[in-house]
Amino acid sequence: MTHRTPPAVSFEFFPPKDLAGSFRLWDTVQSLAPLEPDFVSVTYGAGGTTRDLTRDAVATLHTASGLNVAAHLTCVDATRAETLKIAADFAAAGVSDIVALRGDPPKGTEKFTPHPDGFDNVCDLISALADTGTFNIRVGAYPEKHPEAADMAANIDWLKRKIDAGANSAITQFFFEADTFLRFRDACADAGITAPITPGILPIENWAGARAFARRCGTTIPAWLDSAFEKATRDNRADLLATAVCTELCDKLLENGVDTLHFYTLNRPELTRDVCHALGITPRVQLRHVA
Structure with a gap:
């Protein structure tokens, strides 16, 4: 591989x-x-359940690590004023990157319902963030x-609306086969979308968990992956297979x-690190220590 x-x-x-x-x-x-990642991002839980934890983690990582930290921000279960206050808090902490998402509905509900005083959809949120002139805005695809x-x-029309609302770039949901992303990239270009679209990569730490996650997200599960992980797990070689498949x-x-x-690490760095090394991405700096 070169x-x-x-x-x-x-x-x-x-x-x-x-x-x-x-x-x-x-x-x-x-x-x-x-x-040396371009940036790292910190997610929100379903229904905004980790809003305060996300805010605290973003501020701490930005201060302690020196990394460029992007904060997730959603429309779920909050007023416009509350959401924009969180964005302002991020800006005050020196965080200028936001991943703007509609967000998953709270547990126990099946569909997103806007807060009566909140943003109707993610495009409204993006537009409000863009109007501040403060943020580099990334969105999901x-x-x-x-x-x-x-x-x-x-799907593609909605992404174009998000870009037109003021988003600077997009990160995709994970997928298991490269052609899935390449077809999507070409279709977006045909639709006139010129903003950068980064593929989201999920290293498979646990096939059963990844498979269940994929079913919830509508991600196609190739039959060959099912059989490959079944055999690899039986032979106690699942980690080797996961590294090879992702690489x-x-x-x-x-x-x-x-x-x-863009790697979804699930806060388990080993497989992501191994894949990066296999791709020629090697350590160049050490994380600074905080006094």
Whole structure:
């Protein structure tokens, strides 16, 4: 495998819910920071359940690590004023990157319902953030039909609306085969979308968990992956297979002109780090220590 230039990378974390989670997050950051990511992002939980945890984790990571931190921000279960106050708090902490999302509905509900005094949809949120002139705005994109979309054309139309509302770039939901992203990229270009679209990569730490996640997201599960992981798990070689599968996926994307990759780390850095090393992304700096 040869690459002329290693790709730019970014990493996604989720906020810790307890002390053990805090240690795991910091260990993950320490493990991956030497790869010099363009940015790292911190997620929101379903229904905005980790809003305060996300805000605190973003501020701490920005201060303690020196990394460029992007904060997730959603429309769920908050007024416009509350949401924009959180954005202002991010800006005051020196965080200028936001991943703007509609957000998953709260647990126990099946569909998103706007807060009576909140944003009606993610385009309204993007527009309000763009009006501040403060943020670099990233948004989500779906290379396969979103569970709530009528078809792929609706997916692409919605992404174009988000870009037109003021988003600067997009990160996709994860997928298992490179052609899924490449077809989507071409269709977006045909629709006149010129903003950068970064493929989202999910290293498979646990196939059963990844499979269940994929079913919820509408991500196609190739039959060959089912059989491959069934055999690899039986032979106690699942980690080796996961590294090979993810590296091959990334390699094919790079061969087809992709130059940035966004990894969903699940706060478990080992597999992401191994894949990055296989792609020629090697440690260049050490994470700074805070006095």
